[in-house]
Amino acid sequence: MKLLEDRIMQDGIVLPGDxxxxxxxxxxxxxxxxxxxxxxxxxxxxKDEKIxxxxxxxxxxxxxxxxxxxxxxxxxVFARKNKSITMQNDLYSASVYSYTxxxxxxxxxxxxxxxxxxxxxxxxxFLANGQAAEGLFKICDEAKxxxxxxxxxxxxxxxxxxxxxxxxxxxxxxxxxxxxFDGDQVHFED
Amino acid sequence: MKLLEDRIMQDGIVLPGDxxxxxxxxxxxxxxxxxxxxxxxxxxxxKDEKIxxxxxxxxxxxxxxxxxxxxxxxxxVFARKNKSITMQNDLYSASVYSYTxxxxxxxxxxxxxxxxxxxxxxxxxFLANGQAAEGLFKICDEAKxxxxxxxxxxxxxxxxxxxxxxxxxxxxxxxxxxxxFDGDQVHFED
Numbered sequence: 001m002k003l004l005e006d007r008i009m010q011d012g013i014v015l016p017g018d019x020x021x022x023x024x025x026x027x028x029x030x031x032x033x034x035x036x037x038x039x040x041x042x043x044x045x046x047k048d049e050k051i052x053x054x055x056x057x058x059x060x061x062x063x064x065x066x067x068x069x070x071x072x073x074x075x076x077v078f079a080r081k082n083k084s085i086t087m088q089n090d091l092y093s094a095s096v097y098s099y100t101x102x103x104x105x106x107x108x109x110x111x112x113x114x115x116x117x118x119x120x121x122x123x124x125x126f127l128a129n130g131q132a133a134e135g136l137f138k139i140c141d142e143a144k145x146x147x148x149x150x151x152x153x154x155x156x157x158x159x160x161x162x163x164x165x166x167x168x169x170x171x172x173x174x175x176x177x178x179x180x181f182d183g184d185q186v187h188f189e190d
Numbered sequence: 191m192k193l194l195e196d197r198i199m200q201d202g203i204v205l206p207g208d209x210x211x212x213x214x215x216x217x218x219x220x221x222x223x224x225x226x227x228x229x230x231x232x233x234x235x236x237k238d239e240k241i242x243x244x245x246x247x248x249x250x251x252x253x254x255x256x257x258x259x260x261x262x263x264x265x266x267v268f269a270r271k272n273k274s275i276t277m278q279n280d281l282y283s284a285s286v287y288s289y290t291x292x293x294x295x296x297x298x299x300x301x302x303x304x305x306x307x308x309x310x311x312x313x314x315x316f317l318a319n320g321q322a323a324e325g326l327f328k329i330c331d332e333a334k335x336x337x338x339x340x341x342x343x344x345x346x347x348x349x350x351x352x353x354x355x356x357x358x359x360x361x362x363x364x365x366x367x368x369x370x371f372d373g374d375q376v377h378f379e380d
Contacts, residue, residue, distance in 0.1 A: 029303045030252075030266040032259035058249035059268065062220075063256050069222035076220040078249065113219045 001041050001175040005188055007034060008154070008176055014184045018156065019100060020126075026153065027060035027125055038175055039067025042123065042151045045173045049148040051121045053077060053114065055140070057096075057107050057132050064153050065123040072121075077114065079107040079139060092142040094135035099128065107135050114143035127152040127174065130161030137168065149173065157189055191231050191365040195378055197224060198344070198366055204374045208346065209290060210316075216343065217250035217315055228365055229257025232313065232341040235363045239338040241311045243267060243304065245330070247286075247297050247322055254343050255313040262311075267304065269297040269329060282332040284325035289318065297325050304333035317342040317364065320351030327358065339363065347379055 011024035025031040042064075054076040056065035062078050069076035093108040114120070122136050133150060140147050147170055155162055155174035165172045177189040201214035215221040232254075244266040246255035252268050259266035283298040304310070312326050323340060330337050337360055345352055345364035355362045367379040 023300065023303075025265075028267065028270060028300060030256055030259070030268065032256045032266055033263055035256060036260060059252060059270075062249060062252045063266075066220055066222045066225060066253050066256065069220070070226060073223060075215075076222055076253075077218065078220065080218060080249075110213065110218060113213075 001038070003034065003037055004153070004176045007031075008178075008186055012186060014181050014186065018159070018181055020154065020156070020178070020181070020186065022154065026063070030063045032063075035063050035067045038064055038153060039069075039071050041175060042068045042121075042173070043071030046121055046149055046151065049121065049171075050119050051148055053118045053120050053145070054123055055079070055109070055114070055120050055136055056123045057081070057136065060125040061123060061132075064125060068121065068123050068151065075113070077109055079109045079136065081105045081107055092139040094138040096131050096135040098131065107132075107139070109139050109143070111143060114140065114145050116144040118143070118145040119148040120145050121148050122150040123152075124150070125153045127155045127161040127165075127172075128159045130159075130164040133161060133165060137170070151175075154178065191228070193224065193227055194343070194366045197221075198368075198376055202376060204371050204376065208349070208371055210344065210346070210368070210371070210376065212344065216253070220253045222253075225253050225257045228254055228343060229259075229261050231365060232258045232311075232363070233261030236311055236339055236341065239311065239361075240309050241338055243308045243310050243335070244313055245269070245299070245304070245310050245326055246313045247271070247326065250315040251313060251322075254315060258311065258313050258341065265303070267299055269299045269326065271295045271297055282329040284328040286321050286325035288321065297322075297329070299329050299333070301333060304330065304335050306334040308333070308335040309338040310335050311338050312340040313342075314340070315343045317345040317351040317355075317362075318349045320349075320354040323351060323355060327360070341365075344368065 013021040054069045057079040091108040149171035152174040203211040244259045247269040281298040339361035342364040369379045
């Protein structure tokens with residue numbers, strides 16, 4: 001998606017350890033018009049998939065996910081990392097390690113929000129090592145929900161997440177695919 | 191806002207301790223069409239306020255906030271609770287106690303995203319004791335940003351948050367104002 005690639009070129013900052021900082025428009029400050037454009041792009045890609053639910057994980061997945069949900073007019077569920085007192089029993093959960101935060105989180109979804117009649121589109125901001133994706137797959141498996149696909153805003157194609165999803169046979173669409181970083185330069189796949 | 195009040199009547203669950211559970215459409219599962227309608231309503235209420243930025247706090251504030259930002263075509267900043275390695279120095283921060291999670295969080299905003307030229311509209315899902323609002327006020331004060339107003343999805347008018355905001359002289363608009371709970375019944379202000 002050219003609009004997104006241009007924005008990454010303009011505002012993305014490459015940090016040591018192959019980390020791309022996009023806090024200018026995606027995961028701290030958010031550009032809602034860009035999110036809307038991305039929501040429409042994901043909806044176009046997955047339009048024939050009979051999606052009944054969008055699934056993401058707090059916090060950075062929420063903004064892109066709600067605009068996809070808006071296009072499909074389906075509910076958006078975000079897996080929670082911090083259990084609220086309003087979240088009681090009957091949860092599907094998975095353990096997810098975050099490389100950027102260096103912490104292991106338990107993510108959870110109330111089981112009333114996901115079930116065997118759902119065709120789920122998973123949306124997330126980044127795909128790197130695929131930890132969050134695997135956690136969300138596990139939650140869908142527990143719920144016996146069908147995974148229709150996974151839509152990623154920025155894929156770091158040189159890390160193992162994409163391979164892992166392909167092996168599982170899940171359809172993966174990314175709006176920007178980064179093939180490598182070269183100093184402070186970002187290279188996209190053709 | 192009748193659409194929201196009807197939804198609270200239909201799907202809200204009153205828990206002990208005057209806690210209203212709205213995970214069906216607001217803070218775990220999200221109804222994107224309702225969020226869009228709320229975004230338009232907030233934009234109508236604050237249309238003359240020359241808003242330059244929307245400020246909220248992760249995670250439950252993000253969905254309502256991005257749809258307000260979409261109407262005004264301005265950036266949405268969400269204060270972060272968990273410091274990422276991509277978040278470095280130069281932060282405005284505040285300490286916020288959550289009654290529903292029984293934890294004290296430090297919330298932070300990178301100072302490049304908030305400054306003295308901003309007129310900020312704060313958006314959040316709930317107003318109860320006003321802890322999150324006070325934390326966001328402190329962050330705006332540190333940034334020397336002007337607070338144009340605060341827009342709340344659900345205000346529990348019988349708790350002290352609303353009073354606290356009025357005392358500070360900040361314009362407060364809530365889309366649903368709950369005057370009391372009576373067993374499992376929700377009563378709205380007229």
